[in-house]
Amino acid sequence: MRGLHADTGYLLYRLGLRSGQLFNTFLQGSGLRLRHYAVLRFLAASEGALQRELSARLGYDPSAIVGLVDDLEKLGFAERRPSPDDRRSRIVVLTEAGRAFLRDTDTAGLQVTNELLAPLGPADRETLHGLLLRLAGEGLG
Template sequence: MNLAMDSDEPWMRSLHSDTGYLLYRLGLRSGQLFNAALQESGVRLRHYALLRYLATVEGALQRELSTSLGYDPSAIVSLVDDLERLGFVERRPAPGDRRSRIVVLTAAGGAFLRDTDKTSRGVTDELAEPLTADERKVLHGLLLRMAGEGSL
């Protein structure tokens, strides 16, 4: 007898009835798949996310990267160092403030994103495989709404 399924008590509900837990597990699985797919490149999902973000802006201060991506500021320094070693980003003087530096995507970083686009889409397709094309669009829209404008 499964008490969680047979009980009217809210505290006895099953783990998989918790949407937050399911989102967490899906996030873990997504990270595992992305990291496995990117393994040969020496880049991990966190690096990839930073590169994807930089592809949408004309450079960003490291503290802006931390806020926009939701990463600890100390992690951003390490990620940018890694990507700079690979030639995918550069630190440049910030316009109007010579003491600050912005992080900019290089041509090599853009080429890496183009080369890995099929890989990243493949991971997404694997995760969303049980869904129809219409359901994928709906899910994406719902996740964007849940994430809120600018909160991810």
């Protein structure tokens, strides 16, 4: 194997792009993008987060986080609240409408994954997932 396909990093990059394209196509009707979805998923796994924490954990520029949270607030999927630890800070929390949106996207997310991983059987998918978890470690939030 020669050329770009010999480079594992490049293949991961291309698969990430393809996955993002598939998911963004699904999200198109909602007006959201994969970056919004990532914020919602992070918030669903937490009791809320400071915007700077979202930026650090998701790897997005702080100014991008402000815009993403603004968009999610306009849709009623997230809201900013005073932080219980520091009244000068505000945390972003997922609303019930945001939770409902995520529940509604679970099936579509599975369809995207199934389309992307169609060439792999169940055992290979499990192996790939385990390897990706090991590679990601704490680096991907």
